[in-house]
Amino acid sequence: MLELNINNETSRLTAVVLGSALSNGPTPKPEEAYDPKSLEHILAGTYPHESDMINEMDSFLKVLKKYNVTVFRPENIENYNQIFARDIGFVIGDVFVKSNILPDRERELDAIQYVINQINPIKVVRPPEEVHIEGGDVMLWNDYIFIGTYKGSDYKYYITARTNKEGVQYIKNLFPNKIVKEFDLVKSKIEARDNALHLDCCFQPVGIDKGIIYKSGFREEADYLFLVNLFGKENLFHLTRDEMYNMNSNVFSIDANVVVSERNFTRLNNWLRQNDFIVEEIPYAEIAKQEGLLRCSTLPLIRKIT
Template sequence: MLQLNVKNESSRLKAVVLGTAISNGPMPTVEEAYDPKSLEHIIAGTYPVEEDMVKEMEAFNQVFQKYNVQVFRPNVIQDYNQIFSRDIGFVIDDIFIKANILPDRERELDAIQYVINQIDPKKVVRPPEEVHIEGGDVMLWNDYIFIGTYKGSDYKDYITARTNMAGVNYIKELFPHKIVKEFDLVKSKIEPRDNALHLDCCFQPVGTNLGIIYKSGFREESDYMYLVNLFGKENLFHIEREEMYHMNSNVFSIAPDVVVSERNFTRLNNWMRSKGITVEEIPYAEISKQEGLLRCSTLPLIRE
């Protein structure tokens, strides 16, 4: 049995589900694009090819091997995008929460059923249908659970609005002893530079008291200020619009002092090193064209 334990974003990682880019399927049509960044690359003819994405994910896998992390991979579904395992479920404390994702992605959960079968069934929950919540919007920081949402009345018109207030309230009820704080995120269907698809596109804690933040990803300045007051401005690395577009806040921690990052994130990687963090740089720029990066590709199961 897997004894789940995830209480924050950076404690030493022991077990993780890493997505797969094998048999990723044909390039989506313009109509099929789930997010503005994929759409941009479909139109430009620069949408990533499977071979490159498989190589990038293998580089990520090699880093996990180096740190003796137990890695589970989804069963491969033919011609299907299974890279972003963060969307399909997430762990808080010792509970595995299945996400109510876009209906046509339901098969991705089936592909990790063999992992879910290794968890105590009493520790696996599925929210009711009206609850929308995706792992990219759920950020753990010990006593806190940060959740990205979208409070606009046009929520249903946005395929980029992935977590609703029913999702926030569901987590509040499930974890009454935690401080649950939601953040209203900026959304765009057409401009990827102004679309915080998930909370991890504009914020993520690293180390024990540090964080990466994009101020303009929050619809309300008070939400941004909440994090500034909690972490301290000097402990936050502020990314710029273009860095947010390249997903600089979507790195992934293996330990408080080990972060996997994209090799082109020069400014961020230098900052993390200046804070005593070992930065494992890998190529991940092709995968990022689908508006997802390192954190999106992982579903942590056990941290120390």
């Protein structure tokens, strides 16, 4: 049995699901794009090649193995994108929540069923159909559960709006002892520089008291100020619009002092080192063309209790 334990984003990781780029399939047609950044690269002829994405994920795997993390991979689905494991489920405490994802992606959950079978079945839940929630919008910070959402009346018209108000309420009901804080995110169907697809596209904690943030990813300044007040402005690395576009907030913590980051994130990586982090730099820029990066590629199962 897997004894799940996830209460924050940065405690020592011991077990994780890492997505896969094997048999990723052909370049999607424009009408098949799930987000504006993928669409941009499809139209430009710069959509990533499978071989490059496999190499990038292999680099990530090597770093995880370096720190003795147990890594599960999804069973292979021919000609299908299985990179972004964060979308299909997430762990809060010792509970595994299956996401209600876009219907076309249901097979991705089946591909990790062998992992779910190792979890106590009473600790595995599936929200009702009207509840929309994806792991990229769910972020744990000890007593807090941060949830990205979109509160616009046009929610149903946005394929980039992935977590609804029913999703927020579901988590509140499931974890009544946690402080659930929702954040209304900026969404765009056509401009990736103005689209916070998930909360981890515009914010993520690192270490024990620091974070990476993009102010304009929040529709309400009060949501941004909540995080500034909680973490302290001096502890937050503020992203530019282009850095947000390139997914600088979507790094991944293996430990409170170890962060895996894209090798081209020069300004961020320097800041992390200046704040005594070990930065494991890897190539991941091709995968980033699909509006997802390192955090998106992972589904953490167990972090050590601190």
